Amino acid sequence: MTTQIATICPINGAQLETYPSMSDAAIESAVSKGYAAAKSWGQRPLDERVAAVRRLAEELRKQAGAFAELITSEMGKVSAEAAGEMEKSAVTALYYADNASRILGDEKVSIDGVDAWVSYEPIGLVLAVMPWNFPVWQVMRFAIPSITAGNGIVLKHSPNVTGCALALQQLFVDAGLPENLVTTLVVAEPDVPAVSDRLINDDRIAAVTLTGSNRAGAAVGAAAGRASKKSVLELGGSDAFVVLDDADLDTAVAAAVKARFHNAGQSCVCAKRFIVSEAIAQKFTEKFVTATKALVVGDPRQANTQVGPLARGDLRDALNRQVRESVAAGAVLLTGGKAVDGPGFFYEPTVLGATAPGMVAFDEETFGPLAAIAVAKSDDDAIRLANASPFGLSISVWSKSKDRAFAVAKGVTSGAAFINAVTASDARIPFGGTKKSGYGRELAAAGIREFTNARTYWAVEQKA
Structure with a gap:
């Protein structure tokens, strides 16, 4: 096995x-202790687990500043966005603390002559393979409900955010949860x-x-x-952002x-393909390009920065390849299109016009500041283009007519549809995808x- 993991600051x-x-022995010990902790935790009353999750919300807010700095250092997130991960996680913890008894409570079933109900019971120790792009939120949106339900967690986080992964393990202990209930495994990428x-x-x-790439998900x-x-x-995701001509x-x-x-641009739910009605395509493109050029790219620790670096150099190289191959296939480079000179892994916010199915920027997930604009001749054509993705x-649809926007969204296969709103995750609504975006x-x-x-429980009284 690889013996060392190094974390690199993408800013410089x-x-x-x-x-x-x-080592294999250390992993074995961690799993053994985690299994025992999960078994014990699952036997505790729900109200005790809920109280712990409330303390977790408090701890998330208490440690928000230190975590935000660590997130920014390890993966380059703009400071305000990094702090936002902590607050969103705290809000999610409070949601489950407030609603766990309702969601996990026994559900009575009406059957003549039978006392029947459904009970939602913990299953034990869950392996979580998590990505680097939201080092805290990606973990917490799974971990908080899982812990509330009575399970334990073995976390295999991305190596480039190892500091965050270990800090998360300690965070649960700081909130008063049992040792070993959440265990971080430090494993190098090749292993x-x-x-x-x-x-x-x-x-x-x-x-x-698992939250991550399709290759990892398939395995x-x-x-x-x-x-x-x-x-x-x-x-992965390649969400369509559809703008109809009455928007x-x-x-x-x-x-x-x-x-x-x-x-x-490093998010599975970032809009990536902008499908615009032909009648307004030119005006939309001009305004979008102007706004993109105005974005402030720089040190994510500075208050005025809007776009920080990509998390790793190889990710920047991959994005540059996608730009080059798309332009070679006929896409028009409208702004950006190259790495920013100097230290760190910065890439210019980039817009490609005249994209279509068959081009890399349209077909692949682009994980970085690259927008692909395509023109739709009609609402049906917008549906066709939005569906032309694995x-x-x-999907996000924009129109002054909610009914019209809903009809377009209904025609596109997706795990969620947002009308006149940017796609987001929220503790109150389910989050997930279809097709190659997972299940x-x-x-x-x-x-x-x-x-x-x-x-299922089914009980019948015995006759005396």
Whole structure:
């Protein structure tokens, strides 16, 4: 196994820390302790678990400043957005604390002569393979409901945010949750496939959840299938942002810029393909390009910065390849299109026009500040273009007619549809995708129940 993990600051390319990769024996010890902790935790009353989740919300807010600095250092997120991860996680913890008894309470079933109900019971220790782009929120949106439901967690986070991963493990302890209930495994990237496969096959691991690439999702999903274990996969996205010809143009443009360039475009739910009605395409494009050029790119620790660096150099190289190949295929470069000179992994906010199915920027997930504009001849054509993707996470449709926008959204396969709003996740609504964007749901009632045993009870009185 690889023995060392180094974290790199994407702002300047400097090395931050080195961490020893865990040995097989250390991983075995962590799983053994986690399994015991999960078993004990699942036997505790729900009100006790809820009280712990309330304390977790308090701790998230208490440690928000230190975590925000760590997030920015390790993956380059703009400071305000980094702090936002902590607050969103705290709000989610309070949502589950307030609603767990309703969601997880026994559901009575009316059957003549039978006392029947459904009970939502913990399943044990869950393996979570998490990505770097939201180092806290991605973990917490799974971990909070899972812990509330009575499960334990083995976290395999991305190596480039190892500092965040270890701090998260300590955060749960600081909030008064049991030691070993949430355990971080420090595993170097080359060793992740073998370690993940071995853990999924371990009888002490009850289920697995992954947020990440389609390649990783395919491997984890296949391993879970072979082991007959529950899996939830939240994978790539290439969300369509559809602007119909009756939309308020200024409102749609402002939302489009926010939807694409939030977190430097490094989000599965960032809008990536902008499908615009032909009648307004020129005006939309002009306004969108102007607004994109006005974005402030720079040190994410500075208050006026709107777009920080990409998290790693290889990600910047991959994005540049997608731009180059799309232009070679006929896309028009309207602004940006190259790395920013100087230290760090910065890339210019980029807009491509005249994109279409068959071009890399339209067909692939673009994980960075790259927007692809395509023109639709009609509402039906907008539906065709939006569906011309292997992904199906979300769609955002803009129109002064909600009915018209709804009709377009209804024609597109996705896990969510937002009308005159930017796609977002919220603890009160389920989150997840279709097609190659994965399966299963996080958040809301659906998310907390994903990793429970929906157990049927059926009781009949015996005659004396």
